Amino acid sequence: MQNPAPAIDLEDVTLTLSSAAGPVHILVGVSLAVGAGETVALLGPSGSGKSSLLMVAAGLEAATSGRVIVAGTDITRMGEDGLARFRCGHVGIVFQSFHLIQTMTALENVAVPLELASTAEAFERAKAELEAVGLGARLDHYPGQLSGGEQQRVALARAIAPRPAVLFADEPTGNLDGQTGADVADLLFALHARSQTTLFLVTHEESLAKRCGRIVRLNDGRIVADSRAA
Numbered sequence: 001m002q003n004p005a006p007a008i009d010l011e012d013v014t015l016t017l018s019s020a021a022g023p024v025h026i027l028v029g030v031s032l033a034v035g036a037g038e039t040v041a042l043l044g045p046s047g048s049g050k051s052s053l054l055m056v057a058a059g060l061e062a063a064t065s066g067r068v069i070v071a072g073t074d075i076t077r078m079g080e081d082g083l084a085r086f087r088c089g090h091v092g093i094v095f096q097s098f099h100l101i102q103t104m105t106a107l108e109n110v111a112v113p114l115e116l117a118s119t120a121e122a123f124e125r126a127k128a129e130l131e132a133v134g135l136g137a138r139l140d141h142y143p144g145q146l147s148g149g150e151q152q153r154v155a156l157a158r159a160i161a162p163r164p165a166v167l168f169a170d171e172p173t174g175n176l177d178g179q180t181g182a183d184v185a186d187l188l189f190a191l192h193a194r195s196q197t198t199l200f201l202v203t204h205e206e207s208l209a210k211r212c213g214r215i216v217r218l219n220d221g222r223i224v225a226d227s228r229a230a
Contacts, residue, residue, distance in 0.1 A: 007198035008034040013066035028221040041209035044218035071165040092159030096171040107139040129157040149180035
């Protein structure tokens with residue numbers, strides 16, 4: 001029996017940006033395969049390229065060279081419209097700063113990707129997802145009326161609602177206090193267990209990384225270690 005294709009497959013990926021002082025090499029020859037359903041933490045010091053690697057893998061930043069294959073689709077040379085359509089059906093993303101639409105209620109925020117994907121009964125599913133993250137009483141609240149932890153719960157519900165093949169999380173607890181961050185982390189892994197999606201987590205917290213099945217360490221744009229969590 002053939003092994004299933006990786007959920008994320010990066011082949012010799014580089015990312016080089018221009019600056020007044022000359023080219024800046026953000027990612028240097030990164031190759032990484034992540035299996036379907038895996039939980040992978042990407043660890044590294046500030047400036048190591050962690051968020052950039054996530055952005056490239058999620059199709060939010062174009063690689064300078066190499067190949068980027070996500071959910072069996074080569075997205076390396078896709079245009080912006082194609083990438084947007086692809087993400088809508090296959091990728092969920094949770095950011096440190098929530099990135100909710102301030103003029104929309106929690107329910108409307110979660111329904112947006114479902115409506116873009118022409119999902120039947122989008123608002124009913126959005127409501128169910130918000131109830132699943134403990135926000136059934138906050139459906140009609142706007143982001144400005146919610147705490148940081150509640151906003152991140154809305155962001156999690158929005159990311160997981162379309163049933164993505166891959167869930168990317170970039171420092172999802174970084175803007176939260178200790179207990180709230182721990183609660184959001186618990187919720188993140190509970191959602192993963194429920195949906196069986198692939199989880200690709202960028203974090204600087206060793207304790208959070210150890211909750212993943214695999215830890216990949218990045219330094220100066222290169223993978224320096226790749227191991228199963230103890």
